[in-house]
Amino acid sequence: MKMTDSSTDPYRAIPALYDLEHDQFDDDIACLMNFVISTGDPVLELGAGTGRLVVPIAEAGYRVTGIDTSSSMLATARERVDAAGVSDLVTLQELGMEEASAASGGPFGVVIASLNSLLHLESASAQRVALKQAFAALDPRGQLLIDVMNPTPATLTALEHQFMLEGTWSQDDGSIVQKFSSRRVSAAEQLIETQLWYDITAPDGALRRIPTSFTMRYLHRSELELMLEIAGFASWEFYGSYELDPYDDQSDRLIVAAEAS
Numbered sequence: 001m002k003m004t005d006s007s008t009d010p011y012r013a014i015p016a017l018y019d020l021e022h023d024q025f026d027d028d029i030a031c032l033m034n035f036v037i038s039t040g041d042p043v044l045e046l047g048a049g050t051g052r053l054v055v056p057i058a059e060a061g062y063r064v065t066g067i068d069t070s071s072s073m074l075a076t077a078r079e080r081v082d083a084a085g086v087s088d089l090v091t092l093q094e095l096g097m098e099e100a101s102a103a104s105g106g107p108f109g110v111v112i113a114s115l116n117s118l119l120h121l122e123s124a125s126a127q128r129v130a131l132k133q134a135f136a137a138l139d140p141r142g143q144l145l146i147d148v149m150n151p152t153p154a155t156l157t158a159l160e161h162q163f164m165l166e167g168t169w170s171q172d173d174g175s176i177v178q179k180f181s182s183r184r185v186s187a188a189e190q191l192i193e194t195q196l197w198y199d200i201t202a203p204d205g206a207l208r209r210i211p212t213s214f215t216m217r218y219l220h221r222s223e224l225e226l227m228l229e230i231a232g233f234a235s236w237e238f239y240g241s242y243e244l245d246p247y248d249d250q251s252d253r254l255i256v257a258a259e260a261s
Contacts, residue, residue: 009069010214015050015076017198017210020169020177022052028114028147029056031242035257036062039143040109046097046134047117051077051090058086065105067095098126100133107139113146119216122191124227127217131231135260144233144258150240150251151190151218159192160185174203192216221247221254233258 011018032053036043041062048054048066050073057064058081068074074092081090091104097118100111111134121127134144149155166179180197198210219227221238228236236258240251247254 009072010212011049011070012072012212013210014196014198014212015070015072017177017179018073019050019052019076020171021167021179022115023050025052025115026056028242029053031244031255032112032114032145032147033057033060035143035145036060036110039141042105042108044100044103044106044108044111044134044137046100046111046113046130047120048077048092049073051080051092053112053114054090054092055080055084055086058089059084061089063089063105065091065093065103065108067093067097067100067103069094069096097121097130098133100130101136103137106137107142108137109139109142111138111142111144113144113148116148116216118146119148119192119218120214122215122217124217124223127219128227128230131227131233135232138260140261142260144228144256144260146224146254146256146258148219148224148254150247150254151220152249156185156187156192156218159183176201190218190220192218219254224254224256228256228258232260234261235259 036057043057043062043064045053045066048068054064054066054077066077071094074094077092081087093103095103118127118130121130160183163182166181169177171177178199182195184193193215195213200208236256238247239255240247241253
């Protein structure tokens, strides 16, 4: 078995493998697009990854800038943007969320941190900086959209496990990809430490394993509200689903729409 490591950028070796799981996920797109349509462009996405959200925003005719710290993920995003024929509306930059105000194309009508992106900042201080930077990047009439997991006790308990098979995919070349994970949750630090292993079995039986790891810091509603206030946001609304149901104890998601003024 051949091992491939990804020690600095956890996504360096896995953009194509990441897309096996996330490429077809579009549950949030209609919800986010409704906010974009009502508020207007340009749009900034924090943690744009492989362009899953950037492309449909541009296809709808809006100017959009996507930032990410992973050059590998951005390279895949550029391929996706070019294939969709929307490169004239899209700017992709290798920047961290804590550098959002330096993104090209602003000030922005909407800033989006989708699908747990904000949680990839591993400290409360880094998350606060990112929110302050998002505020600075917005037009005075702009809006910040954040979508993160709702860290209920049941959700956190389900996340913690020693070893689990999370998915199996067949590729066009006949190879089989299996994703395994191990997660540890620290309630005191609000951290989720994740280890992933992608096993790729070729048609001839040769096995290649690609390991990676990362840590996420989850947020509770009251903490996020305080961070938004510190960052300068004037008002906000919380929702519990992509259908914008009221947020409650059983909500799967913690979604906030925050007004700059």
